[in-house]
Amino acid sequence: MCGIVGYIGSKRAQDILLSGLKRLEYRGYDSAGICILEDQDIKVIKSKGNLDVLVTKVDQQTIGTQGIGHTRWATHGKPSDENSHPHMSTNGKFCLVHNGIIENYNELKADLKEKGFIFLSETDSEVVANLFEALDDGNLLTTARKVTAQLEGSYALCVLNKENTDEFLVVRKDSPLVVGVGEGENFIASDIPAILEYTKKIYILDDDEMALIKRDAVEIYDKSGDRITKKLREITWTLESAEKQGYEHFMLKEINEQPEAIRKTLAGRIKNDMVDLGLNMEEEYVKAINKIAIVACGTANYAGRVAAHLIEDKLRIPVLVSYASEFRYNNPIIDEKTLTIVISQSGETADTLAGLREAKSRGAKIVAVTNVVESSVAREADYVIYTHAGPEIAVASTKAYSTQIAALYLLLMELGQIRGSLEDETIKLWVKEMLAIPEKIQTILGNCELFKGFAENIKDSSSLFFIGRGVDSVSCLEGALKLKEISYIHAEAYPAGELKHGTLALITDNVPVIAVATNGLMLDKIISNIEEVKTRGAITYGVAFEDEQKIKEEVDYFIPIPRVVDAIAPLLAVVPLQLLAYYTSVVKGNDVDKPRNLAKSVTVE
Numbered sequence: 001m002c003g004i005v006g007y008i009g010s011k012r013a014q015d016i017l018l019s020g021l022k023r024l025e026y027r028g029y030d031s032a033g034i035c036i037l038e039d040q041d042i043k044v045i046k047s048k049g050n051l052d053v054l055v056t057k058v059d060q061q062t063i064g065t066q067g068i069g070h071t072r073w074a075t076h077g078k079p080s081d082e083n084s085h086p087h088m089s090t091n092g093k094f095c096l097v098h099n100g101i102i103e104n105y106n107e108l109k110a111d112l113k114e115k116g117f118i119f120l121s122e123t124d125s126e127v128v129a130n131l132f133e134a135l136d137d138g139n140l141l142t143t144a145r146k147v148t149a150q151l152e153g154s155y156a157l158c159v160l161n162k163e164n165t166d167e168f169l170v171v172r173k174d175s176p177l178v179v180g181v182g183e184g185e186n187f188i189a190s191d192i193p194a195i196l197e198y199t200k201k202i203y204i205l206d207d208d209e210m211a212l213i214k215r216d217a218v219e220i221y222d223k224s225g226d227r228i229t230k231k232l233r234e235i236t237w238t239l240e241s242a243e244k245q246g247y248e249h250f251m252l253k254e255i256n257e258q259p260e261a262i263r264k265t266l267a268g269r270i271k272n273d274m275v276d277l278g279l280n281m282e283e284e285y286v287k288a289i290n291k292i293a294i295v296a297c298g299t300a301n302y303a304g305r306v307a308a309h310l311i312e313d314k315l316r317i318p319v320l321v322s323y324a325s326e327f328r329y330n331n332p333i334i335d336e337k338t339l340t341i342v343i344s345q346s347g348e349t350a351d352t353l354a355g356l357r358e359a360k361s362r363g364a365k366i367v368a369v370t371n372v373v374e375s376s377v378a379r380e381a382d383y384v385i386y387t388h389a390g391p392e393i394a395v396a397s398t399k400a401y402s403t404q405i406a407a408l409y410l411l412l413m414e415l416g417q418i419r420g421s422l423e424d425e426t427i428k429l430w431v432k433e434m435l436a437i438p439e440k441i442q443t444i445l446g447n448c449e450l451f452k453g454f455a456e457n458i459k460d461s462s463s464l465f466f467i468g469r470g471v472d473s474v475s476c477l478e479g480a481l482k483l484k485e486i487s488y489i490h491a492e493a494y495p496a497g498e499l500k501h502g503t504l505a506l507i508t509d510n511v512p513v514i515a516v517a518t519n520g521l522m523l524d525k526i527i528s529n530i531e532e533v534k535t536r537g538a539i540t541y542g543v544a545f546e547d548e549q550k551i552k553e554e555v556d557y558f559i560p561i562p563r564v565v566d567a568i569a570p571l572l573a574v575v576p577l578q579l580l581a582y583y584t585s586v587v588k589g590n591d592v593d594k595p596r597n598l599a600k601s602v603t604v605e
């Protein structure tokens with residue numbers, strides 16, 4: 001994910017910027033750059049690749065004491081020298097770094113181009129640099145206010161004005177930014193670890209706040225331009241805990257990042273309450289699709305299975321979901337009318353990549369759903385939907401799963417729009433419900449104490465069962481995988497109605513059974529299945545909508561989730577299962593982020 005560092009003081013800025021960016025390396029990036037202001041001259045050095053590449057390019061003679069730096073994790077435009085930050089405005093007066101996504105950048109860019117502004121990159125961020133020049137009124141603060149009034153989307157911006165060697169400006173909306181206060185020097189960063197080595201005194205900027213950063217002062221302004229006083233915080237975290245933003249593990253951090261990550265997946269893709277993924281698929285082709293193949297591994301495969309339920313139910317297109325490791329050996333029935341959806345967080349999973357190539361060789365068009373820009377999967381696909389979840393560091397996938405589901409829902413709505421198989425009213429309802437998902441996930445996250453208790457209950461179990469009907473049985477697959485992966489407890493996911501065909505023999509006294517019950521049409525069925533296991537001595541847990549009284553009364557432990565239309569319930573149902581797995585791993589003293597025998601990215605067959 002992109003990182004920002006800025007410095008103004010009396011020391012050599014480039015040393016501080018490079019060491020700050022180094023501290024942000026753990027977040028992942030594909031290019032980096034710095035810009036130093038020295039005697040009203042702006043020096044920009046940027047490069048695709050890691051910081052070591054950048055270091056070979058910096059001029060050791062540069063002694064400027066004011067500058068900004070950036071590590072980029074590509075979103076708009078591939079990783080390249082040109083797309084790296086900082087970006088300059090056309091006349092070279094403004095130079096900036098940006099985190100976030102400017103959703104209306106295409107419109108702004110077209111307008112600026114007409115006015116003669118020059119663009120050297122494919123990024124949304126360069127548009128902002130040129131907007132500063134276009135709206136420049138000689139005052140950085142008021143210019144910035146005019147600029148931000150035109151921006152839609154999220155941003156943390158740090159802007160240098162070549163003619164002003166005494167200050168720079170920062171502003172944020174929906175993207176974090178902190179100001180570090182020193183003696184005769186001040187710092188800014190997207191993340192505390194970048195500057196923790198230099199200061200522990202931090203202002204945390206809130207949305208729409210702006211600040212002028214000077215050598216001996218930090219002036220903070222609210223949205224209406226009034227100067228405000230903020231609480232200066234003393235950070236007591238160690239560097240390691242700061243990288244995890246105070247969370248004990250990356251997995252917990254990533255579970256908690258899901259509301260924000262889903263917002264980013266949706267950002268810029270909903271226009272007038274309808275979906276616009278910008279894939280430019282030909283209508284004739286979309287209407288001719290007679291089958292969908294979904295190819296992925298592990299958690300990504302389960303995200304695909306969730307989407308498959310809805311695609312078959314609502315679009316009435318048959319879907320074949322395959323484990324990528326099996327797909328190419330099964331002589332799959334694929335042709336040019338089979339849309340193949342390949343899902344991979346890393347975009348580098350060897351089996352998934354091989355599946356993509358197999359489908360392509362049989363004439364199918366490929367849509368990739370991936371988190372990593374310019375990954376192999378992204379490069380080889382015909383169409384790409386980036387999940388924009390930010391780097392996932394824990395081996396156990398969490399925010400990748402929920403953002404993959406969100407991206408797949410957008411895709412199925414777009415296909416439904418084009419094929420005319422989904423009513424506009426249905427799409428508008430789902431879009432509205434999807435936009436409310438982040439807040440609803442936040443509600444579940446607020447209840448995490450509940451899961452610490454459940455983890456204590458199940459930690460010594462030798463086996464556990466997850467049961468559900470319909471799409472809930474897919475959430476069960478993901479819940480069981482998470483639990484196995486990090487708590488090392490054997491778990492099985494079962495379509496609840498299947499238990500009686502054999503597996504019920506394993507349900508005896510005190511075996512935990514977790515029922516996921518969001519499927520309104522199958523409620524009575526799952527209640528009967530819960531009865532079946534209870535009479536065999538199981539201890540039952542039920543994940544269901546908070547007002548689902550019948551489930552609440554049926555199970556031993558009720559796990560409420562906020563109500564949402566059934567179609568998109570898997571986005572909520574998985575969160576309690578992630579938390580249960582996480583806390584069970586913690587109470588067992590396991591290495592949560594790096595479970596035994598597993599790797600984050602599986603690049604071998």
Ligand code: M6R
Nearest residue numbers: 298299300344345346349396397
């Ligand atoms: O990077 P990918 O999405 O292609 O990875 C696929 C699986 O290896 C991955 O989802 C794995 O199952 C997770 N560790 C599960 O938490």
